[in-house]
Amino acid sequence: MRLASDRLSAQSPRMFRSNTVLLENKNAIVYGAGGAIGSAVAQAFSDAGARVFLTGRNRTTLEALAEEIRGAGGAAEVAVVDALDADAVEAHADAVIRDAGTLDVSFNAISLPQTGIQGIRLVDLTPESFDRPIATYPRAHFLTARAAGRRMSAQGSGVIVTITASPSRTATPRMGGMAPAWAAVESLSRGLAAELGPQGVRVVCINAAGMPETAQLTEVYGLHAAAYGISHEAFTARMTDLTVRKQLPTVAEIADVAVFVASDRAGGMTGAIANVTGGLFVD
Template sequence: MQNLKDKVAVVFAASGDIAGAVARSFSEHGAKVYVTARNSDAVNVLAREIKANGGRAEAAKVDALNETDIDNFLKKVVAENGKLDVVFNGIGLGYDEMGGRPPTTVATFEQFMTPMEKICGSQFLTSRAAAKYMIQTQSEGTILLLTAALSRSKLSNLAGITAASAAIEGLTRVMAAEWGRDGIKVICICAGALMETKRISGWIDAAAQQYGIPAEQLVAQYKAFDILKTGPTLKQVGETAAFLASETGVAFNSHIVDVDCGKLNIL
């Protein structure tokens, strides 16, 4: 089923595993997909893969933290297609980028603010630029954000990224309220820890080394709260994004959609 037939979709930070999976699903459901990232080599590979599988894709180097980059690229997309239907931003932070997991009493202000600026700030920039062009072209499109379950968790030594994750959820609700009159829906995907991604495996390995405990112990602690005997996959996250961007997905406007197969410790 092609829920996104003839839709025009832009995926920011598409060099990441989650955004790559979303781009693949958008294409499989019929969308023309523009994949962007600072790493042009990675998105070029992704675009070639999508086209090899019968999809339509174009790659471009875009910094999702540079407002001029974002605006110029979306302007180009609209000039080529006359509309903009779907935007997804999959930006994330590596363990080193946020300074590891220092206690809140030790973390610097810069370490606290880095996730807010890079994660929440990027979502703010890409979302508002997308909304501007959707309003101009009367596209009545879908803006999809990405957050982490840390927003509703109680884990120590993660003040910055936890605050940023919660901020993204609040931003989602505000933007949905502002742009709904223009037919734009805004939804936030909250993916559980995807063990198959390089970012999560890197987090686990780095935290295990920092605290001197086996990586397997950290994984077991996380999985102990699984409601089912299975966890989410990249493919499931991608398919969820495609559904939310479809006409049927309108029922979820302004919502935070958990993709985690159920967790006992997440509100």
Template sequence: MLLENKTAVIYGGGGTVGGAMAGAFAAEGARVFLVGRTPATLEAAADRIRAAGGQAETAVVDAMDASAVNDHIDAVAEKAGSVDISVNVISQQGIFQPLADISTPDFVAAIGNALATQLITTKAAARHMVDQESGVLLFFGGSDPAHSIPGLGNVQVGMDAIESLRRQWAAELAPHGVRTVTLLSGGIIDSFPDIPEMEAARQGIVNASPFKRAATTADVGRVAAFVASEQGRSIASTQVNISFGACYG
């Protein structure tokens, strides 16, 4: 198993993407800790993992509360003995409008909140990883500077900002043996709400790929597990493109 005896903390673990990552980590032998604010979705994801023979625990924690996040990850480290993988897939508040139509307070708040939760959770994990001289911080979404299209509002700006944060972590943590990797996705179509309004967005993601295909949550989980494993140890301080060629970042 790729992740046997490893400990993974997934913020947003009750969501579609977070749950897929957690399931893939557990299938490869990791003990996973699912964190979020909604007990029902967390437990549903954990139950699926347990039913498949994996190890999963849940905790209701507000990832904007630094004290709560630190208390939780300290408890995980004490219980499991290490913090080997940390990933925050909590979505930012996407405002899909022309920039000219978005109020400054709304724009600033959305980007600020997205950066804040990422900074809080990565700081918490990094403390333990630096002490261990090992660990993997995974990020999701990524930055594609080659493609900009109208109407994305704050969405790509926020992902670009988070990728900049990831690069800074890479510079500071690599000397301590901590890898930072972003999964550059271009959009995961089976994570979208199953409503007619999203069909055009799904098709647009497929059309953007030269293969006319789009990554799924299962693809996300498989790649994340490999990247986080010792077999992926040379993948560091970079993005891994899982967009079927739609993104050029």
């Protein structure tokens, strides 16, 4: 089962603007680092000074990203890890501690192909299609956050960053089990923050809207466009118009926020949902 969405095209321009050292001397694990969001965040973490530990299911993709990061002067390590495998997640976290000494940031960007999940009314969805995201996203976030939380609690510091999307908080049709899965991840994030806060560990969830330059959004918007009998471009325009600023967020904007919430400058944030939807919904 593929857990990472396709990376941005190799021809896409690099979109990361920060040369600050917000994460200097930090060690960060990125799960699903082969996907568009995971790779963007991994590069942004590296640009901000972190040593990044890239995980996913496709070593070739991860190695290519690691070489790109090293070529820019960063430090990156690669491991094939299935985020749904509890033993593999725990073993990798132990390896990071042995190698780096601390685990300071955990970011989970795993994802699933959405064909057969989105674009279908709930009343027409099979139980298996409804179950798939619910069995994947909350479990993967639980396993990776549990591994990070155990080790961060022991060292007395750390930040766990999760990511969801706007349908967790809106009445959006044809989302299948995705909206419940994202809502579960947000609830999990709040519970973790309450339990881990006294040990110096913060937990922040980023809620994002569709990022037009990603392959997965092309897939998702295509499914919804087909369900409504309109073009992909028309559906994208419809979603864009629903935002307050009339512009969907970009991958670079998501990555910038991930760097900030993972840094000490966001020390007062925990148990929070960072709204990076461009105003698709407002708090």
